[in-house]
Amino acid sequence: MTRTAAVKRETKETKIDARITIEGNGESDIYTGIPFFDHMLTLFAVHGFFDLRLRADGDLDVDFHHTIEDIGLVLGQVISNSLGDRKGICRYGEGAVPMDEAFSRVNVDLSNRPFLVYNLPKTIRSSGQFDVYLAKEFFRALSVQGGMNLHINALYGENEHHILESIFKALGRSLKMACTIDGSISGVLSSKGVL
Numbered sequence: 001m002t003r004t005a006a007v008k009r010e011t012k013e014t015k016i017d018a019r020i021t022i023e024g025n026g027e028s029d030i031y032t033g034i035p036f037f038d039h040m041l042t043l044f045a046v047h048g049f050f051d052l053r054l055r056a057d058g059d060l061d062v063d064f065h066h067t068i069e070d071i072g073l074v075l076g077q078v079i080s081n082s083l084g085d086r087k088g089i090c091r092y093g094e095g096a097v098p099m100d101e102a103f104s105r106v107n108v109d110l111s112n113r114p115f116l117v118y119n120l121p122k123t124i125r126s127s128g129q130f131d132v133y134l135a136k137e138f139f140r141a142l143s144v145q146g147g148m149n150l151h152i153n154a155l156y157g158e159n160e161h162h163i164l165e166s167i168f169k170a171l172g173r174s175l176k177m178a179c180t181i182d183g184s185i186s187g188v189l190s191s192k193g194v195l
Contacts, residue, residue, distance in 0.1 A: 001181070005081035009074050013066040014058040016074045022082050022179050024051030032056040032071060034064055036130045036161075040168040041071075047097075048172030064129055065137060072138040076145025079175070086110060088181045091189045095173030099166035102157025106170035108178045112147035112195045116140045119153045124160060135164060139171075147195075 006019040028045040030038045033056060045052040054075070058067030083089060089110060096105045118136050126133060132154075143150040152171070157163040188195045 003082045003084070003179075005078050007074050007078040007081065009070060009077075011070070013062075014056060014070040016054070016056045016058075016070055018052070018054045018071075018074045018078045020053075020075075020078045020082055021051040022079075024049055027051045029053045032067060033058060033060050034067065034130055036128070037064075037068060037071075040135075040164060043165060043168045044172040046172065047095075047169040048176040050172070050176070064134060068130070068134055069137045069141050072141025073145045076142040076148070079142075079146045079179075083110065083179065085188070086112070086195045087188050088183070088185050089189070090178055090180045090182050090185070091195070093174035093176065093178030093180075095170035095175075095177070097166045097170040097173065099157075099162040099169070100159065102154065102159065102162035102166045104152065104154040104157075104163065104166035104170045106153070106167065106174045107151040108171075108174045109149040110147060110178045110195070111149050111190075113149055114144040114147055115149045116143045117151040117153070121154060121156050121158075121163070123158065124163070126160060128160070132160060132164060135167070 003022040009016045026046040026049045028042045030041050094107045154163050
């Protein structure tokens with residue numbers, strides 16, 4: 001079985017087109033107009049073994065916020081749509097990734113009950129246009145539209161690039177685990193019988 005979905009979203013601020021294949025090879029074709037964000041989304045795809053095609057055209061002349069948040073909304077939708085009724089999925093996933101001096105742990109529950117926990121080292125001093133605080137807007141939108149309980153804990157690190165890289169890689173790994181079909185799961189993994 002190959003699970004795939006595509007979503008298009010167009011507003012006065014952004015135009016986004018995304019397609020994902022859950023059972024992929026980590027191949028990506030991403031253009032957001034924000035090179036660093038392209039790099040982070042590529043890491044997510046590679047380490048989650050997702051095939052991801054994403055195109056975004058946003059009002060970057062204003063700032064990055066609308067584009068980054070709307071990409072989170074679209075990526076969450078496309079992931080949720082690819083999972084369908086979520087029958088047979090492991091539901092829970094975890095990823096822990098070191099990146100030089102940084103270390104992050106990401107846990108996800110594909111429960112259809114969105115929630116974001118986002119903990120960062122207290123020592124971060126952001127200086128770039130795309131930073132850990134703007135990334136939070138992406139993760140919040142992703143969790144809401146993806147129906148994810150998403151816990152991101154960057155436990156330590158000094159270099160903001162390394163911290164973000166460890167988070168996006170760990171997100172890919174944890175989401176891959178949660179999306180995996182387990183033949184021993186009949187229906188959905190919930191005592192309620194529904195996610």
